[in-house]
Amino acid sequence: MTQQPQPLLDVRGLSKFFPIYSKGFFQRAVGNVKAVDRVSLRLFPGETLALVGESGSGKTTAARTILRALEPTAGQVLFRANGHTVDLAALRERQLKPLRTRMQMIFQDPFSSLNPRMTVGDIVGEPLVIHGLARGSALRDRVADMLERVGLKAHHAMRYPHAFSGGQRQRVGVARALILRPSLVIADEAVSALDVSVQAQVINLLEDLQQEFHVAYLFVAHDLSVVKHIADRVAVMYAGRIVELADTDALFDDPLHPYTRALMSAVPYPDPDVKMRFQAPGEVADPAALPPGCSFHPRCSQCFDRCSQEPPELREHAPGRFVACHLQDGDGSP
């Protein structure tokens, strides 16, 4: 085992609640949607951590709260930049701006995430302009260089997004995210909207650029086959909490949490000889009205008394292997 490097990102107990207001004149807060509830994870330089879950699991909210696109309700987001560690959750907006050059985002929909009135050159160059890092011919050169690195042509800078296919647009989105050479990129369902042949191109591109720039990806996704391919480690979310976190191979070879197993058994494998053996009735828990105890217990085939009474904590089951399930506690603790 090599010595553990310092994490680029160390998220500790991050929560994001959205208040539910009562109807009527006073609009009192009567409850919370616990979109993200005490999420802790670490991301190391140059690695890919996937955050997977179904809709409403809180994976996108968690990613946005980490970047302070949303204000966290509680918790710390320790981020390492220029040799210092800062808590993104505690910084003022003004202190945050210089750090934004170090962290960028790639969005899901390549059609709505690019301004149709800006040329591709303006879109890709905008981060440099906003942070005052380049102008004039230096700006044009860097944009042209970046476009070529993502597999587009320098002369594409003059064109508008509508002239490009979905896959090419996503390349523009990737170029915009990487032109500042960030150390952290959050890719929110970055390949979900693409056709499978184009998806493969963009996945290859993301992997090539990671090698080249040593950037760490927090890869938010729902497609487990993509995650298995691209991620070094995987965190599985259900109803706002991480239920399992492990190295990709360990997780796929031996999923410990019943939800992880259900999720994997539900993936339609593209081989007619490998039959889907799916077992998880019911529907994803509503984060506005979570069941008591473990949020997954109403759908879990192995649920016992304790599961409906006490929420399980995320515990380290083996080195680097975390799971939040009473079945795995196993030490006879009450």
Add this chain to the structure above:
Amino acid sequence: MARNAEREFVLEIDDLKTYFDSEEGVLRAVDGVTFAVKRGRILAIVGESGCGKSVTAYSVLRLIQKPGRIAGGSIRLHPRQGPTIDITALDDKAEALYAVRGGLISMIFQEPMTALSPVHTVGNQICEAILLHQDVSEREAEEAAIAMLGKVGIPGPETRLNQYPFELSGGMRQRVVIAMALVCHPELLIADEPTTALDVTIQAQILGLIKDLQRDLGTSVLLITHDLGVVAQTAEDVAVMYLGRIVEQAAVRPLMKQPRHPYTRALLESLPSLSERHARLESIEGSVPALTAIPPGCPFHPRCRFAVAGRCDAGGPPALREVAPGRQVACVRAEELP
């Protein structure tokens, strides 16, 4: 011979051409598609966006609107009882066409929220379909609706009948849409990306439901999807489409285990789940051309790693031909490829 075909197939499509007139010329969204759905089986049409799979499905129900038109070919439905119906020959307002839509052939759409009326109760919408196509009383229709809701796995169907779609989750809504589609016992069910908008655990439930109902009711299914995993887990026969044409057709197992058309092969190779972790994915060069600029010769040749000059890049598109029993491929090099 003809009588055998009627017994074996529920739907026969022959050289279907659906074109759209646009300022840039005629867009050949579906250009000479021939296939047949075997009675009691699930045929999947699979392809990427813009390949014409949905337009094919909409053509079967004659739901193509201007500037689109069915420019040629025939679509014949063979009901178990009654004579064969030539759907392409029916008048736009013919009684027979209304009997086909929702009666003999019904459809499940991708987005359950937009397929359901937001201002009518679930019960109203299902009963409307029954009363339109069957000669029964309202009371009987309601009973049939309750029975069908039970069959698609909706708990408490009597109370659900009075609810509105917004009160149901996405998975429940899709169950309602399926109930509505199957309540008239159609000869053919067309499912257009029925699980694309759903989460993976809900998708597994809905796919299981469609398969169970198909087996119990003996319905034939035309499944439209872009997802090869859904194809492998659901379909019995498969047609792969690219740029408005079928490029390969076979039973699901041989097609996915030993694809013969270079496009089918490339599609399967580009799936992350089938390759080693962190190994480079085999992507297909370039992107799908626009319908205004379909390449000459084989439409796939500019992206094909097996294309040879002179044979693949000139003349008309290669015909779909039988290269082995039960397997059709539209590639001039089908026999010689490794």
